[in-house]
Amino acid sequence: MFAEIVAIGDELTSGQRLDTNSQWLSQQLEALGIEVRFHSTVGDDLASNIQVFRIALSRAALVIATGGLGPTDDDLTRQALAEATGTELELHGESLEHIERRFSMRGRQMPPKNQIQAMFPQGSRVISNPNGTAPGIDLDCKIDGNASRFIALPGVPAEMKEMWQATVVPSLGGQGTIKKIIRHHVVKCFGVGESHMEALLPDLIKRGREPRVGITVHQATISLRITATGTSAEQCNAAIDDTVRQIHDAVGELVFGEGEQELQDVVVYLLQQKGKTLSTVESSTSGMLAFWLGSVDEKRTSLVAGSILPLSELATKQQVEQAAASAREGNQTDFALALGTFCDPESADEYAIALAGPDGVESLTSGLAGHPEIWAPRMAKQGLDLLRKKLISE
Incomplete structure (x- = not known):
């Protein structure tokens, strides 16, 4: 029906x-x-x-x-x-x-x-x-x-x-119309595009498969939506659990959470679980990174400080790296994240993300692609994901 x-x-x-x-x-x-x-x-x-x-x-x-x-x-x-x-x-x-x-x-x-x-x-x-x-x-x-x-x-x-x-x-x-049970579950991923994710899961996303797995994207976060149909909740949940396991096996550390979890939820949980602290420095993201983290860590047990600098002060990869190192030292935190955009004379506009930690500073750069409205969320999420992976590896 x-x-x-x-x-x-x-x-x-x-x-x-x-x-x-x-x-x-x-x-x-x-x-x-x-x-x-x-x-x-x-x-x-x-x-x-x-x-x-x-x-x-x-x-x-x-x-x-x-x-x-x-x-x-x-x-x-x-x-x-x-x-x-x-x-x-x-x-x-x-x-x-x-x-x-x-x-x-x-x-x-x-x-x-x-x-x-x-x-x-x-x-x-x-x-x-x-x-x-x-x-x-x-x-x-x-x-x-x-x-x-x-x-x-x-x-x-x-x-x-x-x-x-x-x-x-x-x-x-x-009237006996309730003949089946439908259950939904969401697995959240970050780090690749929609078509790349689809290529990693060819068997899981095939039409006609049970449970169904659909892919949606919002602000660079990929949601794998699992829909299971069965005669009981137990049957549906078992099918969902098996599909979740297959997703983890296929995409590994690209998975960061499930259900309503966002990257900031996972990062704050890991910081608190490991007893670590964080400070942030941002320019073109207008404090988005600190706002997201602060919305989760309301008591500021992990997020110690968040600052916003003029674009000119985070205008090169080296400046972004130095800002992360200075924020970590000045705020006496275990980690510091810095985000900034700059114009590379040899290419298009780019952004840099730097993570300062006990082992030094690591950074990455990427081009500003796609619609401008997605730039800031993508930068903030990429910084969170960099820190997430670092915390998991410790």
């Missing part, structure tokens, strides 16, 4: 508001063992809604829609669903009474316009909304020979989530 999620509203298609409902529903469905294959977003247009609903109902066993259940002219979900399924709208008396009570509790009379919220496609089951005037719709459908179920919920996140937990989830379980 797989599902499709439809988000409705001009505010979503115009980019004025981010669709967080679909993200949340995808997570909820996968926790129930229901795979989500499609996300659709449609504006407040009747013909477009009808078309999107028919497409979704023709290819998914379960369709979850959010939005379009209000009383105004641009709330079109119930009308579009009736048109898409060839049914008529009918008044549901209990829902109308509920809406009237909601207005009465506020000392107001229900406007005639709100009666539309008590109209449902024939054959619908009503999903009560204890905190709003928009009840949900639960309708069994058949489009182009495909039997499916359409559930419409309000777009207001708080109302949608409560109705989902109180009514929808129990109904899904009761």
